Each structure stands twice: as C-alpha cells, then as structure tokens.
Amino acid sequence: MPDRKNEPLAGRVLDPKELIAYQDGSVVSRMLVYKKTGIITLFAFDAGEGLSEHTAPFDAIATIIDGEAEITIDKNTFVLNEGQLIIMPANIPHALKAGKRFKMILTMIHE
Incomplete structure (x- = not known):
C-alpha cells in the first residue's frame, strides 16, 4: 500500500479498510480526524497484539470493521465482530486484544 499518511481525506468517499494495512507483529494506527472536540483513529491489530x-x-467508541476483537471493560470481556461496536466509558479501565487480526475505528468525543 502506498504511503498516504498526509493524503487529504475530507470531501471524499472512503473505505476505512483500505486506509490502513496490517503489519506482522504490530499495532498500526492512522488518525483521520484530530479536533479539539474529538478524534477518529483507524487501528489495525495483528493477531496476538x-x-x-x-x-x-x-468515552471511546470502538467500531470493528474487519476481523474479531476482544475488548475488556472493567474486567468484563466482550468479543466483537465486523460491524459491531462498543462504548468504552470514560475513566473505566479497558484493554484490547487481537486473538485474530482486526481493524477498528476508534471515535473519541471530548466534552
């Protein structure tokens, strides 16, 4: 995939799965929106990461766009698949794990 890190994205139809690639043994992120009022970031987690x-x-909203994610919120583990989302409440401990590769959109709205 060509490096499109600084490519302008506003005003275009986008396929978020194509905007970020998996990398072996890594967690990859790409910020799409960074404003005082909130942030939208794409993530790609390799298996085991x-x-x-x-x-x-x-609050942070994790929307799974590919694969399967294990998300733990306050010691409760949830398995999410493509098309599902979960809200991780502010100031509550949470963690993310990739039993299998997954991609997600993380949306954080600032108050």
Missing part, C-alpha cells in the same frame, strides 16, 4: 489495560478521560 493489543493495548494493555488503561483509562481515557472521555
């Missing part, structure tokens, strides 16, 4: 337990100051 993840984000350790952490908190965020704002």
Whole structure:
C-alpha cells in the first residue's frame, strides 16, 4: 500500500479498510480526524497484539470493521465482530486484544 499518511481525506468517499494495512507483529494506527472536540483513529491489530489495560478521560467508541476483537471493560470481556461496536466509558479501565487480526475505528468525543 502506498504511503498516504498526509493524503487529504475530507470531501471524499472512503473505505476505512483500505486506509490502513496490517503489519506482522504490530499495532498500526492512522488518525483521520484530530479536533479539539474529538478524534477518529483507524487501528489495525495483528493477531496476538493489543493495548494493555488503561483509562481515557472521555468515552471511546470502538467500531470493528474487519476481523474479531476482544475488548475488556472493567474486567468484563466482550468479543466483537465486523460491524459491531462498543462504548468504552470514560475513566473505566479497558484493554484490547487481537486473538485474530482486526481493524477498528476508534471515535473519541471530548466534552
């Protein structure tokens, strides 16, 4: 995939699966929107990768666009598939794990 990191995206029809590629043994991210009011980021997790337990100051919505994600919120684990989403509440510990590869859109709305 060509490097399109700085490619202008506004005003175009986009396929989010095509905007980010899997990389072996890695978590890849690509910020789509970065505003004072919120952030939208694409992620691609290779199998076995993840984000350790952490908190965020704002609600975060994880929308799975490819594969299968394991998301733990306050010690409760959920398995999400393509087309499903979950809201991770502000200030509550959460973690993400890729038993299988997955891609997601993370939307964080700032208050």
